[in-house]
Amino acid sequence: MKRKIFTALFTMLGAGVFAQSITGKDLQEIQSSFKKDAPTRAIQNILTNDKNIRDNALNREMQGKVDHYFKYRVDVKGITNQLSSGRCWMFTSMNVLRPGIMKKYNLNAFDFSHNFTYFWDIFEKSNLFLENIIATSKKDIMDREVCEYFKAPVNDGGVWNLYYNVAQKYGVVPQEVMPETAHSNNTSQMTALVNEKLRAGGYSLREMAAAGKSNKELQNAKKEILKEVYRILALCLGEPPHEFTWRFKDKDGNIKELANYTPKQFYNEITPADYSPENYIMIMNDPTREYYKVYEIQNYRNSQEGINWIYLNLPNDVIKKAALASIKNNEAMYASCDVGKQFQRETGILDPEMYDYESLLGVKLKMDKKARILTRQSGSSHAMTLIGCDTDEQDQPLKWEFENSWGSNNGHNGYLTFTDKWFDEYMFRIVIHQKYLDEKSKASLKTKPIQLPVWDYMY
Numbered sequence: 001m002k003r004k005i006f007t008a009l010f011t012m013l014g015a016g017v018f019a020q021s022i023t024g025k026d027l028q029e030i031q032s033s034f035k036k037d038a039p040t041r042a043i044q045n046i047l048t049n050d051k052n053i054r055d056n057a058l059n060r061e062m063q064g065k066v067d068h069y070f071k072y073r074v075d076v077k078g079i080t081n082q083l084s085s086g087r088c089w090m091f092t093s094m095n096v097l098r099p100g101i102m103k104k105y106n107l108n109a110f111d112f113s114h115n116f117t118y119f120w121d122i123f124e125k126s127n128l129f130l131e132n133i134i135a136t137s138k139k140d141i142m143d144r145e146v147c148e149y150f151k152a153p154v155n156d157g158g159v160w161n162l163y164y165n166v167a168q169k170y171g172v173v174p175q176e177v178m179p180e181t182a183h184s185n186n187t188s189q190m191t192a193l194v195n196e197k198l199r200a201g202g203y204s205l206r207e208m209a210a211a212g213k214s215n216k217e218l219q220n221a222k223k224e225i226l227k228e229v230y231r232i233l234a235l236c237l238g239e240p241p242h243e244f245t246w247r248f249k250d251k252d253g254n255i256k257e258l259a260n261y262t263p264k265q266f267y268n269e270i271t272p273a274d275y276s277p278e279n280y281i282m283i284m285n286d287p288t289r290e291y292y293k294v295y296e297i298q299n300y301r302n303s304q305e306g307i308n309w310i311y312l313n314l315p316n317d318v319i320k321k322a323a324l325a326s327i328k329n330n331e332a333m334y335a336s337c338d339v340g341k342q343f344q345r346e347t348g349i350l351d352p353e354m355y356d357y358e359s360l361l362g363v364k365l366k367m368d369k370k371a372r373i374l375t376r377q378s379g380s381s382h383a384m385t386l387i388g389c390d391t392d393e394q395d396q397p398l399k400w401e402f403e404n405s406w407g408s409n410n411g412h413n414g415y416l417t418f419t420d421k422w423f424d425e426y427m428f429r430i431v432i433h434q435k436y437l438d439e440k441s442k443a444s445l446k447t448k449p450i451q452l453p454v455w456d457y458m459y
Contacts, residue, residue, distance in 0.1 A: 043360065057355040058344070066349050066419060068412050070388035070401055072324070074332045075099055078109050079414030081407035083185040086156030089336070090114055090121070091405035092383040093163035094172070096332045096431075101270050106250040113178040116263070119237045120170045121162060122191070124303040125154040126198055126229045130222045131304050133202040137209035137218075148455045153198035156187050158302065159383070160282060160334045160431045165306030170240070171263025172270070177244045183236035190236045194229055201225035274433075281445060282311040283322065283437070284429040286458065287370040289313050292440065296449035297456055310449055314441060316424050320397055322436040327389050334431035335386040335402070338378045339416075341426050348411030350418035352425050369425055376457065380428040384416065397423070 022030075034040075046056060076099050082091050094112045102110050132149050139146050183190040201222075208218055246258045246266075258266070274280075289295065291313050300309035326333055342354040358365055372378035388401030397420045408414040418427075434442060452458070 040362070043362075053357070053360070054355060057357045057360045059353055059356045062349075062351055062354050066351060066399060066417060068348070068401075068415070068417050070390045070399075072327045072391070073388040073401065074327055074330050076332060076385070076387050076403055077102065078111070079403070079408040080111060080405045082114070082405045083180075083407075085118075085185060085187045087114060087118060087187075088383040088405055089158040089160065089334075090117055090163055092334050092336075092385050093160050093431075095385045095403060095405065096334055097270065097272075099332065100272065104270065105248065105256070106252065107248065108251055111175040113173045113175045113180075115180050115184040115237055116173050116178040116240050117163070117166055117170075118156075118184055118187075119178075119233050119240050120166045121158070121302050122154055122194060123226075123230060123233060124166060124169075124306075126194065127222075127226060128299075128302060128304055129153040129198055130202060130205065130225060132299065133205050134209065134215075134218050134222065137206050141206065145454060150199060150202065153195045153202065154191060156191065159300070159309050159336070159429075160280075161277070161300075161307050161309055162302045164277065165301055165303045167267055167271075169303060169306075171265070171267040173241065173244055173263050173266060174246050174248075176248075177241060177246060178238060181237050190232065194232055197225070197228055197232065201228075277307055277310070279433055279435075280431055281434050282309070282429055282431050283314050283319055283441070284311040284458075285316050285319055285369075285427065286311075286313050286373070287368075288373050291315055292444040294445060294447050294449040295452055297452045297454070297459060299454045300459060311429060312441065312444055316427070318438060318441060319427075319430060320420075320423065321438070322432055322441070323386060323400075323430055324389050324391075324397060325436040326432055327387065329436075331433065332403070333386040334383060335427070336380040336383040336429050337418075338380060338426040338428070339382040339384070341378065342422065343416075345411065348413075348416045350416060350422045350426070352419075352421050373457065378426065379457070386430060387415075 036044075047053060050056060076095075078098070080091050080095060082088055091114060094114070094117075098110055098112075101107070129149060133146075136143065136146050136149070141147075141150075205218055205221060205225075208221060213221075241263070243260055243262055244266075245260060247255060248257075249255050286295075294310060294312050297309045301307060323333060323335075339350070341350075342352050343350045344354050357363075367375070367377060369378070384402035384404050386400065387403050389397050390399045391397055399417055399419045400423055402416040402418065404411055404414055404416055406414070434445065437445075
């Protein structure tokens with residue numbers, strides 16, 4: 001036993017690791033560093049009696065400094081509400097297309113059935129999970145990739161390519177054709193049950209594979225699991241229509257009808273001809289990796305045959321120029337960011353100096369964007385539609401605007417305004433037509449994607 005302890009100690013010392021517990025002397029030094037002067041007592045009195053640290057850190061100097069007026073703004077109308085679901089990526093992907101649909105049919109308002117798309121997204125994710133389990137069935141169940149799959153077989157989250165995958169395969173329908181249900185608006189209970197079914201099914205598939213069952217037997221067993229997943233979805237969300245008739249009233253009061261349409265037919269009719277990954281690409285600011293390189297996260301998709309999450313990594317100044325060009329051309333963009341950082345919900349304004357936690361607490365908290373990403377302190381948490389930009393006399397961006405999907409009672413009538421400084425720190429990715437990119441960026445798109453694992457920190 002002594003020899004084992006000595007060997008472990010020697011290994012630690014050889015690796016330059018000197019582990020040390022907190023001693024009485026250490027504790028005395030740490031405790032004595034807390035000087036209870038009058039300002040410290042005042043802050044302690046405030047914070048011990050008020051649970052909201054955020055409100056007490058609100059930077060008074062920021063109040064009234066940022067307005068909601070924009071020199072350039074895409075022509076959008078109406079605010080959607082994803083309610084208690086993680087479908088922001090889906091709402092945002094569809095919100096980008098809504099203005100064109102309203103113009104096409106001469107409508108005052110329009111929305112998609114997110115319930116229809118959500119049904120097929122979860123169903124396809126279920127199949128992909130089971131296929132991944134079959135593909136990795138010879139690996140140990142504690143293998144990192146296998147653990148990643150079982151950790152969350154399906155969830156509401158996603159990025160733009162997931163919308164493209166499922167809409168291309170199943171089409172889309174207007175909201176009235178397949179309205180929301182209690183479980184599309186509040187998804188946690190249903191997805192928990194689907195995941196329980198999938199984990200049990202995935203485990204049984206691994207047991208079958210270990211027993212030497214053929215691929216045909218595994219596929220037949222997978223199909224039986226998917227039947228039960230379909231049943232859960234159909235009971236909670238309703239069954240998606242194969243065909244529909246949509247009646248609507250246009251701006252002029254005319255009642256019109258699209259009769260006997262399939263969801264695929266409607267998708268093809270309302271989607272721009274050049275709407276594809278060959279033209280619309282994701283650009284991202286990820287300072288942890290080399291710029292002007294294309295990256296692909298393996299298995300980040302929702303259908304077996306669908307495209308993975310692929311992005312071109314670019315500096316922020318290049319992204320801003322492209323985004324401003326798109327807005328000037330009246331084209332909204334899918335965008336995602338770390339919305340929870342430095343966000344004043346009441347005014348709908350985001351700025352890196354909105355909350356001064358350092359002055360309130362008397363501690364240093366700041367990290368640069370690269371450090372925040374690598375330490376998991378920051379990452380993209382929410383997708384919204386990028387629709388506006390305000391610029392100075394030299395046409396340089398001052399602030400930007402999001403169309404959100406949290407209803408009109410959140411933020412500034414449903415919209416969020418963020419400063420250009422906030423863009424630098426907390427904006428992550430945009431889906432944009434490549435015609436707005438500079439030549440260097442376009443040339444980078446032709447390079448072979450660098451593969452990233454399923455457990456990558458950008459997942």
